[in-house]
Amino acid sequence: MALDEFLADRGRATTTFLQHAMETYLPAATAERRRTHDAELLADSLAGHDHHHEIPIFVCNLAFPTLPCPLHVFEPRYRLMVRRCMESGTREFGMCLPNETSTGGFVDIGVMLEIRDLRYFPDGRCVVDTIGSRRFRCLEKGQRDGYATARVEFLTDQTVPPEGMQELQTLHDSVHAQVERWWTEHFRGQLEKRDRVIQFYGPMPAVETSYWTLPSGPSWLWWALAILPLRRSVQLDILSIASLKRRLRVIGSVLNRLAQPPANPA
Structure with a gap:
């Protein structure tokens, strides 16, 4: 299978010998790593559900609700971010404009991008077809494995009387x-x-x-x-x-x- 097909398929084959060896000789470490992975996957799946769960932030450009926003993702940190969004099932992340004078290096207002399609290249780069959805305001900014994160509140228009x-x-x-x-x-x-x-x-x-x-x-x-x-x-x-x-x-x-x-x- 070609690398781009392997990456796009998202399938992960288990090497039976290695798995058996780790579970036999490193049972505690293997169990701990599995718990850590499951906890990270759960946290990723809850991203943006409330003020306590952070969303990943792509610091790049200004996006708008309902409009397409195609992206060429080549930096390792953002490739990791996109992979986690896909594996967790959320298929979305935030987009904010960079701003050196703002906390975290990006502005407080952004837009969620929903991943509609994803195409990988053999070298690991990918083209991501996204569309803007919810607007948000950052409440607290952080970082995870090289890319930005934030706790946010979502912005909705006032009800018209x-x-x-x-x-x-x-x-x-x-x-x-x-x-x-x-x-x-x-x-x-x-x-x-x-x-x-x-x-x-x-x-x-x-x-x-x-x-x-x-x-x-x-x-x-x-x-x-x-x-x-x-x-x-x-x-x-x-x-x-x-x-x-x-x-x-x-x-x-x-x-x-x-x-x-x-x-x-x-």
């Missing part, structure tokens, strides 16, 4: 239309650039039914945030907002500024 529903829907439809106009006008005559955006993030998502009940609101808003010409720090601030109405207003304000003609030099 019935009396505010009409205002929210009107605002939503207005900003959605602004994004569609900007997308058409900004990429007019830039078909290659537009195609690259679609290839990476996909086309603009359709509006979900009852989008106001989703933990992170409608997908199209994250799609817009990912492609708008904004600094990473601004995108990160918007990512941390737990109010759909506030995010819509901020994106609408950004689009209003982008629609203004450049000032004539004096």
Whole structure:
């Protein structure tokens, strides 16, 4: 079997002679290692279930809920992290932007990435197809075997009261239309650039039914945030907002500024 097939299969054949020798001559050490492994696997499977169980953190880039985030994993520490995510069955880890001035070397706000597909190369590298899901805020940061970890709280949007529903829907439809106009006008005559955006993030998502009940609101808003010409720090601030109405207003304000003609030099 080729190495890439072996790694992708995740199967582990036991060498009967070695196992029997260890259990015979090193019974205490073998039992202790088995207990340690089982405890680690259990802890990995509970990652993110509550504030007490840490999640693994991939310190690399800014991810967004519902959007794809393909990764090329080559560093040994992250290869180990991905392997543990697969073996524990969670198939997910956190993604945060690096920041040397922040505790642990990365920002406090991040997004969980769910592993949809995984392809290994013969040298052990892998390409991981992931998609963003829950947003989180780090409560406490740590490290495990070279990669970062964190205890987190997950961010969900505030519930919209019935009396505010009409205002929210009107605002939503207005900003959605602004994004569609900007997308058409900004990429007019830039078909290659537009195609690259679609290839990476996909086309603009359709509006979900009852989008106001989703933990992170409608997908199209994250799609817009990912492609708008904004600094990473601004995108990160918007990512941390737990109010759909506030995010819509901020994106609408950004689009209003982008629609203004450049000032004539004096």
